[in-house]
Amino acid sequence: MHVFFKDRLTNEEVDVEAILAKIESKIPQHLYSEIEMIIVGWFEEFEERSINAFYDSGTIYVSNIQDDNADMYDDIVHELAHALEEVYGYSIYADEKVKDEFLRKRKHLHDILWNHGFKAPLAFFTEVEFDQEFDDFLYKTVGYDKLSALLQGVFLSAYAATSLREYFATGFTEYYLDPNHGFFKKVSPSLYAKIYQLQNPDELDNY
Incomplete structure (x- = not known):
């Protein structure tokens, strides 16, 4: 590089x-x-x-x-x-395991925020692409400090909840930041398995 x-x-x-x-x-x-x-x-x-x-x-x-x-x-x-x-991209997303895991966590996020008085339509939480209005809701209405506290054990970080792509990128970064992958495997097992798979080029399919 x-x-x-x-x-x-x-x-x-x-x-x-x-x-x-x-x-x-x-x-x-x-x-x-x-x-x-x-x-x-x-x-x-x-x-x-x-x-x-x-x-x-x-x-x-x-x-x-x-x-x-x-x-x-x-x-x-x-x-x-x-x-x-x-x-x-095909290897990462085609089987939809990472997407399904992400959406389950998003639904859980909706329920957590609703119970803490942060009410937003469920449709907000089922959109996997980045959405500025949803990002503003998380960042400005809820606040990342509050969000981080509420999401412990659900997402690796508050930023991972913003979109499917950030969910993947945050996990990829975590994989190479912390050599102890125990917490990662527990919190996001499908994402962890996918990133582990990426280590072997023989198992990957390009577009």
Whole structure:
């Protein structure tokens, strides 16, 4: 993976070479072979979408404002997951096991929030694609701090509840962040099994 610095890192202690070495040592090569370049800098999409990294057409764009190596590693691995959806989308989603697990959790989320006074139509919770209105409901009405407390043991994180794609990407990131997969396997067994399957290129089907 080639790295281009559009803007200087604001934290000079962040070691991009060490981060890339960690990625290459932990993640199988076939899972990042589609990434042609990582561009570090500040982009208007970050402000518009309240994000600090995104993937587009073989390139990961990541913010030059990072707390530490772990922060940047998390951002890059998360976007690697979205890149994988383009290549191995059939293997990830075709049997609908991950989708079914996600929707069961969404229904549980609806019930939890309803019982805590956050009432929203069930139709909100059955849409697997990103929906800005639903995201605003979670982020602004409920609040991610409150949501995180309510969702312990249901989703790996509050952000995982926002869409099916983020459910997958959050799980993929968790797989490579925490070497102890016990909690992951317990909370999201179908997602864990799918990410485990991705480790073996012989079991994967491309589009």
